[in-house]
Amino acid sequence: MNIITNDNEKNNQALDALKNVIDPEIGLNVVDLGLIYQIDFDEAGKKVYCSMTLTTRFCPMGESISTGVTNALNQTFLGFDVEVKVIFDPPWNSKRITDKGREILNQ
Template structure:
């Protein structure tokens, strides 16, 4: 599963499918193919999902919107779960994290 750390592969697959609908509006590519998701952890007993992500730059003007959309999509995919979305900038994002599908989109 790409460069994403998780404690539950099945739930992470579902989460990533939901996050495919969240785009970076400046680039037009979804945050999964951009490689912005670093980690997805699931606490089924406490009904919490921890999503660690980054942005293409620390000063991304759309960062708040992207983060809110991420939370919203995960809430829809996992009703009743509390969603915690944390930003992390270490390691910093770079273009090598873009998926093959994302590269095709950007080249097209």
């Protein structure tokens, strides 16, 4: 898993929170599924920026998943504004699933 960040400590906190956001169709959290690309923190502006993707552009649960990511980050970083951006470049592929995710999925 290669997530870009400007603050490793806060990134670890964010990832712990995001492990509670489950893709309901696959049954795996967004971190182990490899949907999170980047999380940056602006301390002065009190903002969290997250870039993520979905397994497909037409994921029927996409809005629900991105809302879950926003809510998890809001609850973890109280007083910060959270901006979640869904991107498709690079496109998601199954190689982004973590080893733990593969275990859970029995792959």
